[in-house]
Amino acid sequence: MIDYARPCEQNMCDLYFNPTQPVPARLDDFQVFRKGTASHIYGNYYTAATYDSYAEPEIDNAANVYHTLVSCREYYRDDWKYKIVLDWNEDDTVSWMIDTMQCMGINEYEVPFHNFRICGMDLRNMKREDVIQRFSHPNIDPLSSRRLGEIVFDKLHAKINEDMFRQSSIFRYAESDPYQHNEQTVLDLDSLDHKNRLYTSDYKPNDSSLLANCDSSDDAEDVFRSSPEYSYGSDGSKSGDEDDKRKMMKRPPGRPKGSGRKTLKRPRSVSVPEFLRNLLLDPKFCPSIIKWEDHVTGKFRFVKPDEVAKLWGKMKQNDNMTFEKFSRAMRYHYRQSVLVSVPTARLVYQFGSKGPDFKTDNPNFVKVKTEFDMNDMHS
DNA sequence: CACGAGTTTCCTGATT
């Protein structure tokens, strides 16, 4: 699979807009939990790379009382961002905890995240004291752990309230007029995710029973491999002869038969160009993962192409989506002049004459930054 | 059920 390179330029989101920018915790509030340098990079909510950019922690440090075997980085998934708390599984809860700690500037390795391997339902039902209790440890100053527990409890309930607000919102993403810019929020994957469950199957990404039931090979490579016509042999080894045979019998062009998931009803959503327009008009995604290159002419650039593709896949309930496939869908819109290619510029595309309305008086939300700065100066 | 539009999942070849 091709891994598309990302542009090396600095992310504008880090400079101009950060909806979740936390107030760094004062060192003396959490000093027991901290050691060495605070490794967290505040900022881009959607940057998986952020989590890769940590210096390796000193696992054998005596102060590091919680983590012995497993790096929480290996745990980290961002699925929780697209679910309501009630739908979180154990991994989602842990991932949220890691993210919350990092946003507070606390070293991920110094939080007892394994005490929170519980589903969202159980987490929601926990009382304040229960949460605080799970942060306590004989080697940790009780005042600090209590304070941390309280903060996490408050953050949890803020998230739960946010979920409730979104659920009650009349905004319906999939049915919205695709060419009408909604002022409230243009892309709301949380509510979409929840709404889909109302009328689709009982599909859950982690539902192994369902996976066993359905055609598991959305990855057509498996179909190719398992087909007797193309198989390497039962033990998976390739002798010289078989290697030659494989060269002779190339996979036929086109999508392999049976590569769709027949048990899953994909939700009807907006088209690819409308999806892109919506991202560009939503400060949650622009300019952090996609941004205007030249708003007047409708040129835009993928800042994090893989993240955009992932979001698209999330919306279509397709975990196998890649930027390669997403960009193919985009290229089909060249024919109708909905999108136009921008030669020589990589990761830059343009809305064409038949493209969606992308009017905005604040491309890339630069004004947010200005107002932000003004407020900062006054405070 | 048929059909068409849009999408997904492959591929090859050209370009950067």
Add this chain to the structure above:
DNA sequence: TAATCAGGAAACTCGT
């Protein structure tokens, strides 16, 4: 050379 882009081919989904 690898990454990206362009577009063919065929299967698939969904609405009409």
